[in-house]
Amino acid sequence: MELWFTEEWLPGLKLSVRVKSIVFSKKTRFQELAIYDTEQLGRILTLDNVIQTAEKDEYIYHESLVHVPLFAHPRPENVLIIGGGDGGSLRETVKHPEVKEAVLVDIDGDVIEASKAYLPGWNKGFSDHRARVIVGDGLAFVREAQNQYDVVIVDSTDPVGSGEGLFTDEFYTSIARVLRPGGLLAAQTENPLIMPEIVRGIYRRIAGAFPVAKLYTAPVPTYPGGWWSFTCASLGPDPEVPQRKPEGAWDLRYYSPEVHERAFVLSPGIKRDVTQEGR
Amino acid sequence: MELWFTEEWLPGLKLSVRVKSIVFSKKTRFQELAIYDTEQLGRILTLDNVIQTAEKDEYIYHESLVHVPLFAHPRPENVLIIGGGDGGSLRETVKHPEVKEAVLVDIDGDVIEASKAYLPGWNKGFSDHRARVIVGDGLAFVREAQNQYDVVIVDSTDPVGSGEGLFTDEFYTSIARVLRPGGLLAAQTENPLIMPEIVRGIYRRIAGAFPVAKLYTAPVPTYPGGWWSFTCASLGPDPEVPQRKPEGAWDLRYYSPEVHERAFVLSPGIKRDVTQEGR
Numbered sequence: 001m002e003l004w005f006t007e008e009w010l011p012g013l014k015l016s017v018r019v020k021s022i023v024f025s026k027k028t029r030f031q032e033l034a035i036y037d038t039e040q041l042g043r044i045l046t047l048d049n050v051i052q053t054a055e056k057d058e059y060i061y062h063e064s065l066v067h068v069p070l071f072a073h074p075r076p077e078n079v080l081i082i083g084g085g086d087g088g089s090l091r092e093t094v095k096h097p098e099v100k101e102a103v104l105v106d107i108d109g110d111v112i113e114a115s116k117a118y119l120p121g122w123n124k125g126f127s128d129h130r131a132r133v134i135v136g137d138g139l140a141f142v143r144e145a146q147n148q149y150d151v152v153i154v155d156s157t158d159p160v161g162s163g164e165g166l167f168t169d170e171f172y173t174s175i176a177r178v179l180r181p182g183g184l185l186a187a188q189t190e191n192p193l194i195m196p197e198i199v200r201g202i203y204r205r206i207a208g209a210f211p212v213a214k215l216y217t218a219p220v221p222t223y224p225g226g227w228w229s230f231t232c233a234s235l236g237p238d239p240e241v242p243q244r245k246p247e248g249a250w251d252l253r254y255y256s257p258e259v260h261e262r263a264f265v266l267s268p269g270i271k272r273d274v275t276q277e278g279r
Numbered sequence: 280m281e282l283w284f285t286e287e288w289l290p291g292l293k294l295s296v297r298v299k300s301i302v303f304s305k306k307t308r309f310q311e312l313a314i315y316d317t318e319q320l321g322r323i324l325t326l327d328n329v330i331q332t333a334e335k336d337e338y339i340y341h342e343s344l345v346h347v348p349l350f351a352h353p354r355p356e357n358v359l360i361i362g363g364g365d366g367g368s369l370r371e372t373v374k375h376p377e378v379k380e381a382v383l384v385d386i387d388g389d390v391i392e393a394s395k396a397y398l399p400g401w402n403k404g405f406s407d408h409r410a411r412v413i414v415g416d417g418l419a420f421v422r423e424a425q426n427q428y429d430v431v432i433v434d435s436t437d438p439v440g441s442g443e444g445l446f447t448d449e450f451y452t453s454i455a456r457v458l459r460p461g462g463l464l465a466a467q468t469e470n471p472l473i474m475p476e477i478v479r480g481i482y483r484r485i486a487g488a489f490p491v492a493k494l495y496t497a498p499v500p501t502y503p504g505g506w507w508s509f510t511c512a513s514l515g516p517d518p519e520v521p522q523r524k525p526e527g528a529w530d531l532r533y534y535s536p537e538v539h540e541r542a543f544v545l546s547p548g549i550k551r552d553v554t555q556e557g558r
Contacts, residue, residue, distance in 0.1 A: 004293075006295075010319050011297075011318070011319075012296060012297035012317065012318035012319045013294075013295070013296050013297070013318075013319040013320070014283075014294070014295040014296075015292075015293070015294060015295075016285075016292070016293040016294075016295065017291060017292050017293075018290075018291035018292070038291065039290070039291035039292075040289050040290075040291045040292040040473070041292070056472075056473070057472065059548075060472075060546075191500075193335075193336065193339075193498060193500055194319070194335070194500055217498075219472060219496075219498060219504075219505065219506035220505075221470075221472055221473055221504040221505050221506065225498075225500040225505055226498065226499075226500050226504055226505010226506055227498035227500065227505055227506065252547055253546065253547055253548035253551075254546045254547070254548060255546070255547075256546065256547055258544045259544060259545075259546050261544075262541045262544040265537045265538055265540075265541040267339075267532065267533045267534070267535065267538050268531055268532055268533070268534075268535055269338075269532035269533060272532075
């Protein structure tokens, strides 16, 4: 039997990966969830036939999304993760000894349960005593939140379907409200090379809700076009400047203070097409 | 009619792009050459069913491969390009007013002729009065070369088939011999994330032939894994430090002096798996 998983990155552009075995699949309340083992990408989790996370490169995505805002903050004690049900962002967050509480809010409890059962590489953070997991809608959560946070991480799906509310003005404004003075937001913001209009739209909405918003990038082979952008917005500290350093025992494979600073250097084309600096 | 071009990136990993029209195809003396127009990647040129260059992102590849060594050299007057029959590297090379002669040696004259006929975005350098085009084997050329060069650019296919000789110790040693004192080499050296062993092997061979060799990277969505490495080796100047700046009229979309320096910052994983720094 030869089985291939194929994802349409854009109309007329597809990635296909050969599947060794189907680990788990379920139609949840919100989406089609599947976990496959593949030859080239290791274990992958898909939602509605889109790869959300892959063993091969999830460390690049999660280390970039989490450690940039956490290290740009001098003392991140309370962290809120919206989405991220696979657990990768939580796993990286609880590496910081400064963190006293990490709240994860994902709309789909089945993703969290699947991670606990089938994603040993991702799910270690769930058992940390500082982790608090809430199954619920991220937009509603930040709209109603009374607590305050030092860092908010938006680890969402693409801006279609159930993830759409996590790319709205209202969402970003609500996040700015639940952040303490000097707080930071980091969000995944899609591929600036192959979908610059989409990234420009998201970046503008975030920049409209915060005094400072900066785009940064990292290679993620399993995401469309193999390269990904994130936006780090701030009520205070410069997102580009790490305030602290990881410890050697964390065994990071992508993040370093030098990589942190490098990630914010944008090409002339991205500045022109996406962030529109100098206009 | 629905036509798809599919490339096997690795066994079990494929990229597919929908083809609008077949512009040209020919079985040359060395390889199967084809040029397609596609919806998402624009015009693409393939050799033996591998995308060599795509309108969508060729500027990132060519600006990275050419401007890093040329700007790291204080006064590059004589430049040798091995491979690069599509013309993109030559187009970038002749933007430098310091260049007095740019010699391009590609083994397959049919690629050069196809570029002149069908790749208007790539072929402008061929008509520059400083360009000299030689159809011949790059390895034999550098083995026998009497002239000397300030910069050698290796714009090869992958290390299989006709491109294999352009990844050997003998080739790199010959290049070091044809460089003037203070000369630089830059070569495309494959994807360090999805084929680290291959990149490590190439990097080691280059590093064995030069006093200084540094890996640098850029996102190239149409190449396997969407991210690419280059190696810049030097007989003198530090490859990381730009000595001059591009002029605004060049209208570069990827390269800038900041991007040049950023490109050499490597993640802990790449240092461990590929360049093995600190060992």
